[in-house]
Amino acid sequence: MRRWTSLPGGVKFLLGIAALFLVLFIANSTLNRYVLHVITLIGIYSVATTSLNLTNGYTGLFSLGHAGFMAVGAYVATLLTFPVRLRIAYNLPLLPSFLGGPEYQWPFLPALIVGGIVAAIAALFVGAPVLRLRGHYLSVASLGFMVIITTLAKGLKDLTRGAAGIQAIPRYTNIWWVYAWLVVTIYVIWRLLNSSYGRAMLAIRESETAAQSQGIHPMRYKLLSFVIGAFFAGIAGGLYAHFARSIRPYEFSFYMTFHIVIMLIIGGAGTLLGPTVGAAIVIALKYVLKPVEEGLGIYGLVEIIYALMLIGVMLWRPEGIAGGVNPLKFLMPKRKGGS
Amino acid sequence: MFTATYVAQQLLNGIVLGSMYALLALGMTVVYGILRLINFAHGALVTVGAFTFFGIFVVLGWPFALALVAALVVGGVMGFLLDLVGYRKLRGGPEVSLLITSLGIYILLENFIKLLATPQPYAFRPPAFLVQLHNVGGVAFRTVDVFIVAVSVLIMVAFALFVKRTKLGIAMRATAESVEAAQLVGIGVNQVVAVAFVLGSAVAAITGFMWGAKYGQISYDMGFMAGVKAFVAIVIGGIGSIPGAMIGGFILGLVETLAVGFLPPGFAEYRDAIVFTLLILVLLLRPTGIMGRKEAV
Incomplete structure (x- = not known):
C-alpha cells in the first residue's frame, strides 16, 4: 500500500472532499437544525475568510474592505433571485430586459456567480487606485471603500430599500x-x-522590490489576487443573503470585516485551511457563548473574548493556530536520527 | 438660499468639528510618526473619555472640573497601559501586526464599555453654562463651541511648544526621524513612545468629552469613526507632520460640514462616503498631503 504522503496532491484533495461530504452527510441526517445552522454559517464564513486569505495572507495586502465586496455580491444576487410577485410589494425594481425581463426570476447558481463577478468588477475599479498604496494606507483606503459601499447601499433606496434592507429573500442556501x-x-x-x-x-x-527585480509586475498580480478574492467574497455574500434571508446595509460593515479578519488571524493567515479553522472557532464560540451573554445580560462578552484571542494570537502565536502545524502529521513517516 | 449667516453658521460648525478632528489627529500622528502604527484604539479612547466624564459628572454628580481632570487622567493611564501591554512586545515586527493588535484593542475597549454601560446611547448633558445659547449677527452657537475651539487651540499651542522647546519634545522628534539614531545618541525610545501614547490618549479622552457635549449623545461605538477620520485628517495634512495633522483636521471638519450643508438634502447621508472619497483622492493625487515630506506610500 502506498503511503498517504506519497499520494499525489490531487488524489489527497479528492479523498479529502469525499471525507468532508461523508461527514456532512452524516451530520445532515443526525444533527438537529440548530447545529446544522451553525455548521452552514461556518461554511459561509470559511468561504469569506479563505478569499480574504488570498489578499491578506498570501499576497501581503492587508485589505479591510472585504465586507464591501460581500455586500456587493449579496445585493446583486438578491436582486436577481428575488421572487417576481414580491417585488412590487417590497418596492424593488423589476429586472430590465437584458437580465431576463420583469417576469424572470433567476436560479440560484447563476445569480451567485453574477454577484461574484460584479464584486470582482468592483474590485478591479477599486483596486486600480487603492493597490498602488502600501501597508496601512491600503488598509485604511480599503476600509474607506467599504464605508462608501455601505453608504451607497443605504442611499440608493430605489435599488436596495435603504437602511430598511431586503427581507423575504428565498432560502436557497443549504449545507451542500x-x-x-x-x-x-x-x-x-x-x-x-x-x-x-x-x-x-x-x-x-x-519583498515587492525583490519580486520586481525578478521581472514580476507587482500591480498585475496584486490586482489579480484582489479581484479573485473579491469574486469569492461576492459568492460568500450571496450565500449569506440566501441563508439569513434578510440583508441590511449595516450588517456589511466594520464588524463583519473585523470578524473575518479575526477568523483569518486566529486560524492562520497564509495557510490553506487556517481560515476554515478560524471560522469554525469564532462562529462556534459565538453560538456557545450567546446564551451565556443573553442569560447574564452582559452584552459584548463574545466580542471581548474575540478581541482577547486576536491580541493573544498576535502576541504569542502570530502564525495562527493552523500556521506551521500539519493537521495530517500523524500520517507522516517518522523521521529517523537527529535534527 | 445660502445667505451670509447660513454660510457663517456652516463655517463655524465646520471649525468646531475640525478642532476635534485636529486634536485626535495630533495624538495619532505623533504615535504614527514613531511606530508607523495607525492606532485604531485611539478612537476607543474618545469613548473612554466621554464615558468617564459621564460617569463622574452625571452619575456621581461630582464637580465639572474634577470630571474633566478624571477623563484626562484615565485617558493618559489607558494610553500608558496599552503601550506597555499591547504594543511594546510587537515593536520592530511587521507593521501589520501592530495594526491588527490595535484593531483588537479597539474591539476590546469598545465592548468593555458596552458591557459596563448598555448598548443604547446615553443623553449627554454637560453643565448648564456650557449649553447656553448665544447669537452673534444671526449665527447661533453655544458656549461649548467656544470652549471646544479655545481648548483645542490651547492644547495645540502647548503641544507645539512642548515639541519645539522641551528636551523630551526634541527627543520625540528625533525618535520620529529615526529610532535607531535616537537610540544611538542615548534617547530612551521606550520612554518617548510611552509619553507619546500618554499625551495622545489624554487628549483623545478630552475630545470624547467635547464630542458628547457638542452632539448631546454618547454611545459605546462613537469613537470608531472619529478615530478613522482622524487618520484621514493626518493623510490630508501630510503624514509625519504635526502642524499638518492640525490643518488636516480643520480641513476635514470643514469639508464634511460644508458638504452636508451645501449639497442637496439627499446627500447628507453620504457624508462618510464623501470623507473617504476625499481620502482616496488625496492618496492618489498628492500622497504627501499638504505639509508632508516624501515617503513611499
Missing part, C-alpha cells in the same frame, strides 16, 4: 451549496498558489 463553494474556493486558491501566479504573489508578499 455552502460546502461545495468552500471546496471550489479552496481548490482555486490552492491551484493558483501552485502556479506561477501564486509564486509571484508570495514573492510580492516577501
Whole structure:
C-alpha cells in the first residue's frame, strides 16, 4: 500500500472532499437544525475568510474592505433571485430586459456567480487606485471603500430599500451549496498558489522590490489576487443573503470585516485551511457563548473574548493556530536520527 | 438660499468639528510618526473619555472640573497601559501586526464599555453654562463651541511648544526621524513612545468629552469613526507632520460640514462616503498631503 504522503496532491484533495461530504452527510441526517445552522454559517464564513486569505495572507495586502465586496455580491444576487410577485410589494425594481425581463426570476447558481463577478468588477475599479498604496494606507483606503459601499447601499433606496434592507429573500442556501463553494474556493486558491501566479504573489508578499527585480509586475498580480478574492467574497455574500434571508446595509460593515479578519488571524493567515479553522472557532464560540451573554445580560462578552484571542494570537502565536502545524502529521513517516 | 449667516453658521460648525478632528489627529500622528502604527484604539479612547466624564459628572454628580481632570487622567493611564501591554512586545515586527493588535484593542475597549454601560446611547448633558445659547449677527452657537475651539487651540499651542522647546519634545522628534539614531545618541525610545501614547490618549479622552457635549449623545461605538477620520485628517495634512495633522483636521471638519450643508438634502447621508472619497483622492493625487515630506506610500 502506498503511503498517504506519497499520494499525489490531487488524489489527497479528492479523498479529502469525499471525507468532508461523508461527514456532512452524516451530520445532515443526525444533527438537529440548530447545529446544522451553525455548521452552514461556518461554511459561509470559511468561504469569506479563505478569499480574504488570498489578499491578506498570501499576497501581503492587508485589505479591510472585504465586507464591501460581500455586500456587493449579496445585493446583486438578491436582486436577481428575488421572487417576481414580491417585488412590487417590497418596492424593488423589476429586472430590465437584458437580465431576463420583469417576469424572470433567476436560479440560484447563476445569480451567485453574477454577484461574484460584479464584486470582482468592483474590485478591479477599486483596486486600480487603492493597490498602488502600501501597508496601512491600503488598509485604511480599503476600509474607506467599504464605508462608501455601505453608504451607497443605504442611499440608493430605489435599488436596495435603504437602511430598511431586503427581507423575504428565498432560502436557497443549504449545507451542500455552502460546502461545495468552500471546496471550489479552496481548490482555486490552492491551484493558483501552485502556479506561477501564486509564486509571484508570495514573492510580492516577501519583498515587492525583490519580486520586481525578478521581472514580476507587482500591480498585475496584486490586482489579480484582489479581484479573485473579491469574486469569492461576492459568492460568500450571496450565500449569506440566501441563508439569513434578510440583508441590511449595516450588517456589511466594520464588524463583519473585523470578524473575518479575526477568523483569518486566529486560524492562520497564509495557510490553506487556517481560515476554515478560524471560522469554525469564532462562529462556534459565538453560538456557545450567546446564551451565556443573553442569560447574564452582559452584552459584548463574545466580542471581548474575540478581541482577547486576536491580541493573544498576535502576541504569542502570530502564525495562527493552523500556521506551521500539519493537521495530517500523524500520517507522516517518522523521521529517523537527529535534527 | 445660502445667505451670509447660513454660510457663517456652516463655517463655524465646520471649525468646531475640525478642532476635534485636529486634536485626535495630533495624538495619532505623533504615535504614527514613531511606530508607523495607525492606532485604531485611539478612537476607543474618545469613548473612554466621554464615558468617564459621564460617569463622574452625571452619575456621581461630582464637580465639572474634577470630571474633566478624571477623563484626562484615565485617558493618559489607558494610553500608558496599552503601550506597555499591547504594543511594546510587537515593536520592530511587521507593521501589520501592530495594526491588527490595535484593531483588537479597539474591539476590546469598545465592548468593555458596552458591557459596563448598555448598548443604547446615553443623553449627554454637560453643565448648564456650557449649553447656553448665544447669537452673534444671526449665527447661533453655544458656549461649548467656544470652549471646544479655545481648548483645542490651547492644547495645540502647548503641544507645539512642548515639541519645539522641551528636551523630551526634541527627543520625540528625533525618535520620529529615526529610532535607531535616537537610540544611538542615548534617547530612551521606550520612554518617548510611552509619553507619546500618554499625551495622545489624554487628549483623545478630552475630545470624547467635547464630542458628547457638542452632539448631546454618547454611545459605546462613537469613537470608531472619529478615530478613522482622524487618520484621514493626518493623510490630508501630510503624514509625519504635526502642524499638518492640525490643518488636516480643520480641513476635514470643514469639508464634511460644508458638504452636508451645501449639497442637496439627499446627500447628507453620504457624508462618510464623501470623507473617504476625499481620502482616496488625496492618496492618489498628492500622497504627501499638504505639509508632508516624501515617503513611499
